[in-house]
Amino acid sequence: MRMMKMRFTKETIIIKPSSSVVVLMIWFWLSGLGCSQPQQQQSQVPCFFIFGDSLVDNGNNNGIISLARANYQPYGIDFPQGSTGRFTNGRTFVDVLAQLFGFRTYIPPYARTRGRALLRGANYASGASGIRDETGNNLGGHSSMNDQVSNFGETVEQMRRFFRGDTNALNTYLSKCIFYSGLGSNDYLNNYFMTDYYSTSSQYTPRAYASALIQDYTRQLTQLYRLGARKMIVTSVGQIGCIPYELARFDGNNSRCNEDINKAIQIFNTQIIRLVNRFNSQFPGAKFVYMDFYQSTVDLYRKARSYGFEELDKGCCGVGRNNGQITCLPLQQPCEDRSKYLFWDAFHPTEAVNIILGKAAYGSKTQSYTYPINIQQLVSL
Numbered sequence: 001m002r003m004m005k006m007r008f009t010k011e012t013i014i015i016k017p018s019s020s021v022v023v024l025m026i027w028f029w030l031s032g033l034g035c036s037q038p039q040q041q042q043s044q045v046p047c048f049f050i051f052g053d054s055l056v057d058n059g060n061n062n063g064i065i066s067l068a069r070a071n072y073q074p075y076g077i078d079f080p081q082g083s084t085g086r087f088t089n090g091r092t093f094v095d096v097l098a099q100l101f102g103f104r105t106y107i108p109p110y111a112r113t114r115g116r117a118l119l120r121g122a123n124y125a126s127g128a129s130g131i132r133d134e135t136g137n138n139l140g141g142h143s144s145m146n147d148q149v150s151n152f153g154e155t156v157e158q159m160r161r162f163f164r165g166d167t168n169a170l171n172t173y174l175s176k177c178i179f180y181s182g183l184g185s186n187d188y189l190n191n192y193f194m195t196d197y198y199s200t201s202s203q204y205t206p207r208a209y210a211s212a213l214i215q216d217y218t219r220q221l222t223q224l225y226r227l228g229a230r231k232m233i234v235t236s237v238g239q240i241g242c243i244p245y246e247l248a249r250f251d252g253n254n255s256r257c258n259e260d261i262n263k264a265i266q267i268f269n270t271q272i273i274r275l276v277n278r279f280n281s282q283f284p285g286a287k288f289v290y291m292d293f294y295q296s297t298v299d300l301y302r303k304a305r306s307y308g309f310e311e312l313d314k315g316c317c318g319v320g321r322n323n324g325q326i327t328c329l330p331l332q333q334p335c336e337d338r339s340k341y342l343f344w345d346a347f348h349p350t351e352a353v354n355i356i357l358g359k360a361a362y363g364s365k366t367q368s369y370t371y372p373i374n375i376q377q378l379v380s381l
Helices: 021-032 093-101 115-120 145-162 167-174 185-192 206-226 244-249 259-282 293-307 351-363 375-380
Strands: 048-052 121-123 178-182 231-235 287-291 311-315 341-343
Touching: 048 093, 048 145, 093 178, 093 351, 093 375, 115 121, 115 145, 145 167, 145 206, 178 206, 178 375, 185 206, 185 259, 206 231, 206 259, 231 259, 231 375, 244 311, 259 287, 259 293, 287 375, 293 341, 293 351, 341 351, 351 375
Parallel strands: 048 121, 048 178, 178 231, 231 287, 311 341
Antiparallel strands: none
């Protein structure tokens, strides 16, 4: 199928439908960064490669047998191309980054990208995927991080043809590209804390499990480095103990979140920081940036009202308690004003949240969200 190309315009910046002040704020933020009319400028980097799960999947799961699919309405209700397979109402976090980088079109899914189009990047992310191969098997087919790394290896071989076998030229090209990797959420949600399906929680303490994940993740990121990745954004796992799905299942001493999950996540995130430091100090030319989704989501909860959000603990589309017991169903009627919701469904943020977090990570003035530098600085290196 031929992919429709989408040019960013001022109209695509607006989150619709919405009348809240946050929409105007977001529009001006992005306009101020030169993103309202990127067709008049070249992208800041030649290519953008994306690895991850449903938070950034944009259609790789559409053609496989899986419950982790979003290629039906009302997913994509605010996205110009409709239900493409993005697990939100509009743009994902990496769509926002691509726009901030100045790309004229969104980075396409690897499942539909071959040949010369790979020179500008590809999205390998797959809903339900994790660092471990068995993660997400409860939901059906998906591409684990090992699979995604393997797919990038095939991409490098295809790209090599356009450099006439000149490995040095190809490596120089790839060294200018941005790589994004966001894994780990499903290794907890659809593995460690799903005790009726997986046995990992009986095999590992939270600390031992985090170490096992980091050992696998280090190997996977090392493979990407050997394949040419140099500028890499590595994300932490957000406050997944506070998503509608967990709130619908958990009732612990009047707490609004499952802190057992959040504590386990923080152990993993601390080791991600060490991983980034290790790559930057031991791997020649590596410029890895740690992006703290955990702290940024904590701060967003605290400041949510000031951004115009009114619903902080339930999905815009879903079924049951907190709209989180069953995720958004085909043709279900979602909430009317998505800009007032932090969560689109039981698991995923709304486009409004993705824009705020994307802008914060891109131009962060401190190391609270990105370390040791922000994404804009990474681009300029």
